[in-house]
Amino acid sequence: MLQHEVVVVGAGLAGQRAALAAVEAGRDVAIVSKLHPLRSHSGAAQGGINAAVGAEDSVDTHIYDTVKGSDYLGDQDAIEFFCREAGPTVIEMEHFGTIFSRGADGSLARRAFGGAGFPRTIYAADRTGLALLQGLWERLGTERFALYEETELVRLVVRDGRVQGLIALDRRRGEFEEIAAKAVVLATGPAGRIYGRTTNAHSCTGDGLAAAYDVGAFLKDMEFVQFHPTALLESSILITEGARGEGGYLKNAAGERFMSKYAPHVVELASRDVVSRAIVTEVKEGRGLAGPYGGYVHLELMHLGKEKVESRLQEICDYSRHFAGIDPVTQPIPVYPAQHYMMGGIGTNIRGETNLAGLYAAGEAACVSIHGANRLGGNSLLETLVFGKQAGIAAAAYAAAAPRPEMHATDLETAVAPLRAWSGRTEGEDPSALRTEMQETMDRYVGIYRNEADLLEGLQRIRRLRERFERVRVVDRSTVYNLNLTDAIETGNMLELAEVIVVGAYARLESRGAHSRTDYPKRDDARWMRHTMAARGPEGPTLSYSPVAYTRWEPKERVY
Amino acid sequence: MTEGTISATFDVYRHDPAKGDRPRYQRYTLKLSPHTPVLTALLQIRAEVDPSLALRYSCRSAICGSCAMQINSKSRLACETHIGPEIEQHGRIVVEPMRNQPVLRDLVVDQASFWKNYHRIEPFLKLDPAHPMPEGRPTSMTPEEVERFKETPRCIACASCYSACPAVEADPGFPGPMALAKLYRYVVDPRDRAHQDRLVRVQADGLWMCLRCHLCTDSCPKDVRPSERIRDLKEMAIAVQGATEHGSRHAVGFKDNLRDRGVLNESRLVRQTYGTLGMAGQLVQGLHVLRKKPEVMRKPHPIEGVDQIEKIYEALDRPSEDGA
Numbered sequence: 001m002l003q004h005e006v007v008v009v010g011a012g013l014a015g016q017r018a019a020l021a022a023v024e025a026g027r028d029v030a031i032v033s034k035l036h037p038l039r040s041h042s043g044a045a046q047g048g049i050n051a052a053v054g055a056e057d058s059v060d061t062h063i064y065d066t067v068k069g070s071d072y073l074g075d076q077d078a079i080e081f082f083c084r085e086a087g088p089t090v091i092e093m094e095h096f097g098t099i100f101s102r103g104a105d106g107s108l109a110r111r112a113f114g115g116a117g118f119p120r121t122i123y124a125a126d127r128t129g130l131a132l133l134q135g136l137w138e139r140l141g142t143e144r145f146a147l148y149e150e151t152e153l154v155r156l157v158v159r160d161g162r163v164q165g166l167i168a169l170d171r172r173r174g175e176f177e178e179i180a181a182k183a184v185v186l187a188t189g190p191a192g193r194i195y196g197r198t199t200n201a202h203s204c205t206g207d208g209l210a211a212a213y214d215v216g217a218f219l220k221d222m223e224f225v226q227f228h229p230t231a232l233l234e235s236s237i238l239i240t241e242g243a244r245g246e247g248g249y250l251k252n253a254a255g256e257r258f259m260s261k262y263a264p265h266v267v268e269l270a271s272r273d274v275v276s277r278a279i280v281t282e283v284k285e286g287r288g289l290a291g292p293y294g295g296y297v298h299l300e301l302m303h304l305g306k307e308k309v310e311s312r313l314q315e316i317c318d319y320s321r322h323f324a325g326i327d328p329v330t331q332p333i334p335v336y337p338a339q340h341y342m343m344g345g346i347g348t349n350i351r352g353e354t355n356l357a358g359l360y361a362a363g364e365a366a367c368v369s370i371h372g373a374n375r376l377g378g379n380s381l382l383e384t385l386v387f388g389k390q391a392g393i394a395a396a397a398y399a400a401a402a403p404r405p406e407m408h409a410t411d412l413e414t415a416v417a418p419l420r421a422w423s424g425r426t427e428g429e430d431p432s433a434l435r436t437e438m439q440e441t442m443d444r445y446v447g448i449y450r451n452e453a454d455l456l457e458g459l460q461r462i463r464r465l466r467e468r469f470e471r472v473r474v475v476d477r478s479t480v481y482n483l484n485l486t487d488a489i490e491t492g493n494m495l496e497l498a499e500v501i502v503v504g505a506y507a508r509l510e511s512r513g514a515h516s517r518t519d520y521p522k523r524d525d526a527r528w529m530r531h532t533m534a535a536r537g538p539e540g541p542t543l544s545y546s547p548v549a550y551t552r553w554e555p556k557e558r559v560y
Numbered sequence: 561m562t563e564g565t566i567s568a569t570f571d572v573y574r575h576d577p578a579k580g581d582r583p584r585y586q587r588y589t590l591k592l593s594p595h596t597p598v599l600t601a602l603l604q605i606r607a608e609v610d611p612s613l614a615l616r617y618s619c620r621s622a623i624c625g626s627c628a629m630q631i632n633s634k635s636r637l638a639c640e641t642h643i644g645p646e647i648e649q650h651g652r653i654v655v656e657p658m659r660n661q662p663v664l665r666d667l668v669v670d671q672a673s674f675w676k677n678y679h680r681i682e683p684f685l686k687l688d689p690a691h692p693m694p695e696g697r698p699t700s701m702t703p704e705e706v707e708r709f710k711e712t713p714r715c716i717a718c719a720s721c722y723s724a725c726p727a728v729e730a731d732p733g734f735p736g737p738m739a740l741a742k743l744y745r746y747v748v749d750p751r752d753r754a755h756q757d758r759l760v761r762v763q764a765d766g767l768w769m770c771l772r773c774h775l776c777t778d779s780c781p782k783d784v785r786p787s788e789r790i791r792d793l794k795e796m797a798i799a800v801q802g803a804t805e806h807g808s809r810h811a812v813g814f815k816d817n818l819r820d821r822g823v824l825n826e827s828r829l830v831r832q833t834y835g836t837l838g839m840a841g842q843l844v845q846g847l848h849v850l851r852k853k854p855e856v857m858r859k860p861h862p863i864e865g866v867d868q869i870e871k872i873y874e875a876l877d878r879p880s881e882d883g884a
Contacts, residue, residue: 035618035624035626036671036675038625038716038717039618039619039624039625039626039717040624041618041619041624043619043623043624043716044619044621044623044624088696090698091696091697091698094698094699095693095698095699095751096685097684097685097749097751099706099709099713099745099749100698100701101703101706102701102702102703102705102706103703104702104703105700106700106701106702107698107700108698124713125713127623127713127714130623130713130714130716131713134713138683138684138685139684139685141679141683141684142684172664172668172670174578201618201619201620201624202617202618202619202620203618203619235620235621237620237621238621314714315623315714318622319621319622322622322640323597323621323640325595430611431611432606432607432608432611433607436607475611475612476611476612477612478576478578478579478612478614478665479578480576480577480578480614480664480665480668481614481664481665481666481668482612482614483606483611483613483614483615484611484612487611
């Protein structure tokens with residue numbers, strides 16, 4: 001059996017930052033990640049990272065924009081802490097070696113982003129996530145820690161309300177690892193692959209969320225799912241908000257900049273929930289364009305000029321050329337909203353603590369909550385670093401005083417027995433087919449606009465899929481890189497999380513941020529300005545609600 | 561975006577060394593639209609035909625670097641290689657694992673040597689206590705200084721270059737194109753304080769093993785151009801340390817030779833590269849050349865218009881505008 005003081009699961013920005021903080025605190029740290037750290041989905045983040053460092057900008061404005069963007073569901077104390085950490089966090093990453101884009105005076109270049117009062121999004125061309133991931137990984141590489149690469153979390157071990165360690169599958173050797181740990185930080189990212197139309201990588205399957213939920217952690221605000229307004233048609237590959245930040249237009253079939261109807265003040269730079277709903281409305285009402293992959297609108301960059309487009313939006317040029325066969329310098333980009341981000345996650349406070357002793361979460365896997373009902377662009381990269389560090393510090397402090405973890409021989413057997421049963425079957429359900437049906441269900445019934453009938457239908461379908469999953473079968477018998485087995489593990493996890501999303505959405509009888517109920521079109525602060533807390537019960541998720549933390553900002557109607 | 565489908569035949573390398581089986585090619589035929597990425601096709605094979613096919617993949621948008629493989633004998637990212645042009649050119653799509661790395665299973669290779677070489681060049685900022693980072697503010701860096709990184713920050717560590725590189729294949733001591741491009745990124749970083757030390761160390765540690773074939777640059781999906789950055793490193797290394805290695809002495813000797821006479825003086829070049837005593841080690845090869853092509857061993861006459869060469873050299877020696 002392996003043993004470490006702090007085990008971080010996931011090696012994107014949040015996980016790496018947590019690991020660095022725990023190493024710096026003097027703990028024996030291990031990272032468990034199903035991908036090589038440099039292949040983490042953080043690297044796909046394009047547009048930038050917010051910090052109010054400009055002379056005309058202020059931390060208070062960043063706080064206000066984030067509170068307003070969250071549709072007043074974000075915890076204001078957490079948002080204040082978060083925005084105050086922004087400047088030091090970006091400076092630290094610069095000192096670690098990150099190569100940012102620069103202004104003529106040598107300062108960090110900034111661009112405008114949706115829902116922000118000032119241009120405060122610091123960037124590295126349109127590959128900011130990659131630049132940060134490289135900078136952090138190369139800094140972390142100077143420290144001592146253990147790396148379990150291509151090793152997938154299977155189950156957490158919790159005894160007497162305390163984390164004792166975890167069971168993980170080494171993909172390359174096909175062996176199950178028992179890793180005892182005093183503290184575990186979950187930084188496994190989102191579960192975007194619950195949806196078919198998603199900008200997320202194939203690896204975003206919510207492994208940490210499902211594992212935490214399984215052992216009794218709360219999942220918070222899971223019904224709040226962000227749809228990014230501009231994903232490439234068909235492939236749903238992300239086209240950064242930075243494209244609009246640099247001055248790009250959204251146009252319908254008639255060539256109208258339709259956003260002026262929905263957000264007269266800031267037009268294309270409204271908050272993401274607003275822009276996504278506007279695009280869907282344009283298409284539904286017949287003003288969109290149509291093609292074999294459904295309705296869409298145009299994102300135009302042609303008027304920005306070749307030089308600007310090719311230098312500041314270099315990757316976007318490549319994506320458009322390779323994946324849609326169009327050149328954004330001379331042609332409009334066909335876009336439609338796609339699932340992009342989960343505001344919800346494992347419920348934590350600002351130290352990354354969950355309701356279980358020794359269990360921490362950070363990054364997109366966690367819900368602090370700073371994004372509330374809708375996240376602003378540029379705040380997620382910042383979140384990974386700010387709260388990754390906090391979770392690492394807290395986990396290290398806990399581990400320094402925690403008793404020796406206790407793993408029993410039966411822990412491995414409990415985790416692995418169901419997986420063996422899947423492989424032993426001569427007939428049963430195919431995990432890929434179940435996954436595809438789940439994705440179609442979520443796309444159709446739990447999308448941007450929701451209503452009671454759709455959500456009920458979606459819930460019934462997800463529950464039937466969960467029943468069918470009980471008979472899942474793994475046909476691949478190899479031990480090495482058995483993706484059939486990991487597909488099954490991930491599909492089971494995602495079906496469980498899909499149920500939590502639908503149940504939360506069905507219960508919330510209002511429209512707030514990314515959760516838009518056509519049957520309850522208004523925000524209802526009196527009844528619903530509270531967080532949804534889902535716990536695993538014998539019959540599926542049981543919901544309770546917790547208050548939103550207030551400091552200075554009274555809820556107002558959101559107008560952009 | 562294209563409509564209509566074509567029949568696409570895939571011959572996919574299959575091998576599970578853990579089972580002790582022999583490598584084989586398995587044929588799959590699918591009806592697909594020509595703009596389908598190879599990765600999408602492989603995932604469709606996994607979902608509909610054969611869930612045991614093993615490959616690495618994640619982002620499907622050419623940013624995570626997971627799905628590099630040999631597609632019709634070229635190192636490519638499967639997610640951004642479309643089937644239409646491949647079928648048109650080759651009639652079928654042969655999919656094999658990357659080269660220069662042992663196969664774990666099917667299209668999945670063991671990347672340990674690739675990552676080891678990446679860490680070997682010490683990819684992190686080295687600071688000097690006399691020049692600490694500015695307190696509470698970012699380092700100032702001009703857009704021109706950012707330009708000096710060229711395209712190296714775009715590298716996604718996909719290892720396509722490592723797979724394509726014949727020097728990696730010939731000598732496991734060669735760090736490989738990606739590691740050297742990464743080294744260049746640190747050598748031009750104004751925050752790093754170990755530029756000279758890095759250049760001196762790499763001169764003796766693999767820099768001159770590059771064969772200048774440019775296959776790395778050809779295979780790079782992100783236009784990082786490792787071979788051009790290796791060339792830059794060679795120039796910078798000679799500038800800080802002079803020609804201390806056989807490789808750099810050969811390069812400098814080559815340049816001087818051409819400058820003098822406009823044509824190579826082979827025996828002089830051998831002496832310049834290996835030194836007078838070191839020439840003894842080249843004796844066998846020298847005798848072989850003397851027998852086969854005695855004329856190359858003679859001292860050549862200067863070519864006509866050799867003074868023009870001097871002018872070219874002067875122009876090349878002038879510092880370029882980007883300072884590289």
